[in-house]
Amino acid sequence: MSGRVDIIGLGPGAEDLRCPRAAGALAQATDLVGYVPYLERVAEDSGQRIHGSDNREEIQRARLALDLAIQGRRVAVVSSGDGGVFGMAAAVFEAMEQGDPRWRALEVAVHPGVSAVLAAAARLGAPFGNDFCVLSLSDNLKPWGVILNRLEAAACAGFAMAFYNPISKARPWQLGEALARLRRHLPGSVPVIFARAVSRPEEHVEITTLADARPEQADMRTLVMVGNAETRLIPRPGGEPWVYTPRRVGMNA
Amino acid sequence: MSGRVDIIGLGPGAEDLRCPRAAGALAQATDLVGYVPYLERVAEDSGQRIHGSDNREEIQRARLALDLAIQGRRVAVVSSGDGGVFGMAAAVFEAMEQGDPRWRALEVAVHPGVSAVLAAAARLGAPFGNDFCVLSLSDNLKPWGVILNRLEAAACAGFAMAFYNPISKARPWQLGEALARLRRHLPGSVPVIFARAVSRPEEHVEITTLADARPEQADMRTLVMVGNAETRLIPRPGGEPWVYTPRRVGMNA
Structure with missing residues (x-):
């Protein structure tokens, strides 16, 4: 054999x-x-x-x-x-x-x-420069309540997050509810990134905030990234901003 | 320029x-x-x-x-x-x-x-087959209390975990305290893996449980992985077991 x-x-x-x-x-x-x-x-x-x-x-x-x-x-x-x-x-x-x-x-x-999460993070800068977690938003294989619980735990503890399987025809409302749940725990200013098909010809990236993020910005091929409360944007002359999460947490520099 | x-x-x-x-x-x-x-x-x-x-x-x-x-x-x-x-x-x-x-x-x-976390996971099987998080245990740049809080949040919500910077000469006690804290929230049977220098000639991997894991099993170059309560071992004839976390959570198959 x-x-x-x-x-x-x-x-x-x-x-x-x-x-x-x-x-x-x-x-x-x-x-x-x-x-x-x-x-x-x-x-x-x-x-x-x-x-x-x-x-x-x-x-x-x-x-x-x-x-x-x-x-x-x-x-x-x-x-x-x-x-x-x-x-x-x-x-x-x-x-x-x-x-x-x-x-x-x-x-x-x-x-x-x-992985998509590493490729998308590199494309944007360093959104996962500190502790982060990676979740699937699909409730095909786990109860939706478990997913909401994980989202809240991660947000409250200060993890940045990446979401696989954010939305599909069969799961149209979950991403909207996930974002709404995060808004209870995180400032509206937290950066949210929709990164579709990174490194492929059809690549498309949108940078927004938790307050403004809409589920329609994602499809099956989008990786969604949510910063923590300390994630920052650096404006770039003539380009989209860099996104990064500082390595330092809650201490004076 | x-x-x-x-x-x-x-x-x-x-x-x-x-x-x-x-x-x-x-x-x-x-x-x-x-x-x-x-x-x-x-x-x-x-x-x-x-x-x-x-x-x-x-x-x-x-x-x-x-x-x-x-x-x-x-x-x-x-x-x-x-x-x-x-x-x-x-x-x-x-x-x-x-x-x-x-x-x-x-x-x-x-x-x-x-990343080390992807290489170590692949070496062992699929320990991050479900939601997981990645943390640094170094308190050089963040307060130790923040780290403990993140560990507890992740354990209680059911994330598997990977720890970077688990131990060093200047930070000798943190890993022991982290493992002790996890034991409050997770069964002692949860798999813990010490994966040192994966893919290099000096690679060394140890599979144990949360109950038995000792900080001395890690050094600066070790990635520590902790499963969730559902992470499983598959015995292999003539080899170390595979470690994987099922994709399904708390639902009947």
């Missing part, structure tokens, strides 16, 4: 933001498994078998990958960004734990990538 | 975990600015001027970089991992905001890298 599973983070989009290790594992795969739009980004080598699937089919996709590996295939499971941050890594281990005991003996490796 | 500043994330250590974009910006620099051990990792090209400095001199280092750029130099400011995650990016913007107004007109770019 020589099959294996490589869980690969493709990075945010630009070719030169993909790690060589991830690119190498991708090139050596016999089979590519993933969400169709991600596979379209990478599938060039016609010798590879392509197993595309729809969004929200992560567990079936993970089982397919493990099953192909048991058959001796060398399987690349691709995610955008980093596979460990709301990508396929957790789904593969979930499937492994619940499935065929032989899956646990497979050679499996997770190859990290530049 | 053709000077510029590139804030570069070198990645966790292994050559093939460095993004081509970061490597390219590094190669084009005339001047390299950074903490001495990081510069030693990259300084090969004898034509580049090397400006090494000690730890905890981030602001002076940032000012030097901006000043060199004003003089027309092409300056690479290097950080391990990602410059935006407890690296040099926030220090550069802090210096920019407080310093010479001409600095704001400089061409500056932040080139993301695979």
Whole structure:
């Protein structure tokens, strides 16, 4: 049995933001498994078998990958960004734990990538220059009350925040409610950034404030970033401002 | 004036975990600015001027970089991992905001890298498969009370956690107190991982539990990861277990 599973983070989009290790594992795969739009980004080598699937089919996709590996295939499971941050890594281990005991003996490796949160932060400056947290706003897999509770805890404790899965056709109201909840705990002046498709040709970034942020500024491909009360803007001549969160908290300089 | 500043994330250590974009910006620099051990990792090209400095001199280092750029130099400011995650990016913007107004007109770019937290998570499985937060345990720049408050908020709300700067000669007791505080709010069975120098030859990883974790298991170069109450281990025949946090929270499967 020589099959294996490589869980690969493709990075945010630009070719030169993909790690060589991830690119190498991708090139050596016999089979590519993933969400169709991600596979379209990478599938060039016609010798590879392509197993595309729809969004929200992560567990079936993970089982397919493990099953192909048991058959001796060398399987690349691709995610955008980093596979460990709301990508396929957790789904593969979930499937492994619940499935065929032989899956646990497979050679499996997770190859990290530049996550959307790191790429978007770099694009804007250093919004996560201090403590921060990363949440999914999707209530498909957790109760909405848990999400609101996490938002409030993070806001009150002074974490900056990044939101994956902020909005979709099936989840149209959650982002608006999340922003409203944050307004109870944070000043309206806190910077909010909508960063869509960073590093790709269709990249679009909007910088606003918590008071002015509107859910319509996000779509499925947007990463939303919310500063803490100390996050600052630096005006730039002839350009959008830099956004950064100081490293120092509540002490005199 | 053709000077510029590139804030570069070198990645966790292994050559093939460095993004081509970061490597390219590094190669084009005339001047390299950074903490001495990081510069030693990259300084090969004898034509580049090397400006090494000690730890905890981030602001002076940032000012030097901006000043060199004003003089027309092409300056690479290097950080391990990602410059935006407890690296040099926030220090550069802090210096920019407080310093010479001409600095704001400089061409500056932040080139993301695979942060220690992403590299360590990938090495272990998917410990950050759900919402997580990233904190520095250093109280050099923020009051210890703020750190304890953030730890409690994160633990109670169910975030998994990664700790940068867990311990040093000058801060010997903080990690022990942080772990003790977490034990008030989380089950002793929660996985704790000490991940030192991931992807480098001296890599060393220990998996334990919150009940058993000891501060002596960390040093300056260790990233500490703490799961949430749902983080799980999958035993592996002939190897250390996989660690992952399920995507699903508190709902019946």
